[in-house]
Amino acid sequence: xxxxxxxxxxxxxxxxxxxxxxxxxxxxxxxxxxxxxxxxxxxxxxxxxxxxxxxxxxxxxxxxxxxxxxxxxxxxxxxxxxxxxxxxxxxxxxxxxxxxxxxxxxxxxxxxxxxxxxxxxxxxxxxxxxxxxxxxxxxxxxxxxxxxxxxxxxxxxxxxxxxxxxxxxxxxxxxxxxxxxxxxxxxxxxx
Amino acid sequence: xxxxxxxxxxxxxxxxxxxxxxxxxxxxxxxxxxxxxxxxxxxxxxxxxxxxxxxxxxxxxxxxxxxxxxxxxxxxxxxxxxxxxxxxxxxxxxxxxxxxxxxxxxxxxxxxxxxxxxxxxxxxxxxxxxxxxxxxxxxxxxxxxxxxxxxxxxxxxxxxxxxxxxxxxxxxxxxxxxxxxxxxxxxxxxx
DNA sequence: TAAAAAAGCGTAACAGCTAAACTTTCTAAG
DNA sequence: CTTAGAAAGTTTAGCTGTTACGCTTTTTTA
Numbered sequence: 003x004x005x006x007x008x009x010x011x012x013x014x015x016x017x018x019x020x021x022x023x024x025x026x027x028x029x030x031x032x033x034x035x036x037x038x039x040x041x042x043x044x045x046x047x048x049x050x051x052x053x054x055x056x057x058x059x060x061x062x063x064x065x066x067x068x069x070x071x072x073x074x075x076x077x078x079x080x081x082x083x084x085x086x087x088x089x090x091x092x093x094x095x096x097x098x099x100x101x102x103x104x105x106x107x108x109x110x111x112x113x114x115x116x117x118x119x120x121x122x123x124x125x126x127x128x129x130x131x132x133x134x135x136x137x138x139x140x141x142x143x144x145x146x147x148x149x150x151x152x153x154x155x156x157x158x159x160x161x162x163x164x165x166x167x168x169x170x171x172x173x174x175x176x177x178x179x180x181x182x183x184x185x186x187x188x189x190x191x192x193x
Numbered sequence: 194x195x196x197x198x199x200x201x202x203x204x205x206x207x208x209x210x211x212x213x214x215x216x217x218x219x220x221x222x223x224x225x226x227x228x229x230x231x232x233x234x235x236x237x238x239x240x241x242x243x244x245x246x247x248x249x250x251x252x253x254x255x256x257x258x259x260x261x262x263x264x265x266x267x268x269x270x271x272x273x274x275x276x277x278x279x280x281x282x283x284x285x286x287x288x289x290x291x292x293x294x295x296x297x298x299x300x301x302x303x304x305x306x307x308x309x310x311x312x313x314x315x316x317x318x319x320x321x322x323x324x325x326x327x328x329x330x331x332x333x334x335x336x337x338x339x340x341x342x343x344x345x346x347x348x349x350x351x352x353x354x355x356x357x358x359x360x361x362x363x364x365x366x367x368x369x370x371x372x373x374x375x376x377x378x379x380x381x382x383x384x
Numbered sequence: 385t386a387a388a389a390a391a392g393c394g395t396a397a398c399a400g401c402t403a404a405a406c407t408t409t410c411t412a413a414g
Numbered sequence: 415c416t417t418a419g420a421a422a423g424t425t426t427a428g429c430t431g432t433t434a435c436g437c438t439t440t441t442t443t444a
Contacts (some may be wrong), residue, residue, distance in 0.1 A: 004441075006389095006441050013392090034431085035431060035432085044392080044393095046393095047392075047394080050432065051392080057362075069437085082381055085378060085380065112199050149369070150369040151369040151373055158352075158373075161349075161352070165345060177344060184351075184379065186277075188278065189334075190275040195410075195411075197410050201422070225398090225399065227400095235423080235424095236423065237426055238402080238423080239424075241401065247400075248401090368425075
């Protein structure tokens with residue numbers, strides 16, 4: 003990697019670090035974008051060149067490839083496992099893996115939990131993969147790629163993390179969400 | 194109704210009318226809040242006193258009582274009908290009723306469809322009723338009011354309208370969504 | 385080593401939104 | 415009927431996120 007790219011990455015990291023620190027110290031809404039740029043010793047315009055999606059994006063620096071993981075969860079699930087179950091396990095695994103990996107992951111989650119704008123943004127990031135996930139599910143089930151049922155399952159799956167966040171017991175809550183998606187609402191069957 | 198209240202309502206209506214007209218003529222993002230205030234012959238601060246939730250709220254003037262209708266759909270459903278089915282029918286009815294009632298309803302829907310900010314806002318308005326709906330469902334099922342399964346069903350139900358909007362055939366798409374919520378994803382059962 | 389590419393800068397501006405202090409209009413109680 | 419106060423509205427001024435523009439500096443590459 004050349005010097006240019008290294009410096010670029012350093013500036014970006016500087017911004018993300020400053021942002022996360024200031025946000026966790028004083029709260030997302032109490033910290034302005036000018037201040038973050040100052041803390042990273044960079045101009046505001048530079049900040050927005052690194053994070054064109056805006057202030058919220060500063061918090062979601064690590065943009066790992068979740069889409070591939072989602073599609074793989076469907077495609078490569080063990081025999082006898084349902085699609086909802088595969089997605090369920092994949093989400094569980096993703097979460098606990100990151101808790102162990104990143105030491106600041108707890109702060110990160112707390113920040114998101116307490117900031118509506120960030121919750122929204124996180125949700126939108128997940129939902130970006132709706133199309134790809136729906137297509138994978140449809141392919142697996144032998145249905146057209148835009149089948150509404152597949153889209154619904156994809157959509158609800160991707161929304162599940164945001165939905166259970168804030169429960170006393172998010173793990174159990176997630177189980178219940180996938181009970182619903184896997185088995186439907188118990189009681190009189192719909193016509 | 195006194196003169197004061199009448200004038201207030203007139204101003205509000207003036208603003209909503211101007212906004213809807215300008216938005217449909219030129220597109221949501223091409224019309225600024227100053228211009229709307231001008232068109233309604235009112236100051237910008239006045240506009241925001243009438244619509245404290247911001248520019249998006251100008252489009253959703255009619256805030257009828259959907260929450261009561263949702264809760265009633267669960268509570269007063271005919272015997273033998275499942276909760277998802279009751280909610281399904283209620284959403285269908287709500288939609289077709291408003292198509293017949295309001296002549297500008299089509300413009301209104303098209304505007305929302307083509308404007309991400311408005312879609313988001315519409316979704317948030319629906320989700321405001323999540324708590325009440327979840328409580329009604331839980332009460333009906335004899336579960337604690339904050340049961341995660343009930344919350345999930347409420348959440349997914351309220352999200353269904355936004356989800357099917359934009360399909361070739363929204364009606365059928367809605368049927369599929371409620372198939373999923375009522376019967377679960379077909380195939381190997383989840384553990 | 386010259387020139388293209390890219391990172392960064394400062395200024396200026398726009399959009400949405402809010403606070404503050406002040407004027408007009410309506411309501412209602414004495 | 416009058417008058418005090420509530421409520422609607424106005425002006426001004428400003429904050430925050432975000433972008434455009436034109437310029438300088440650094441790094442790459444031909």
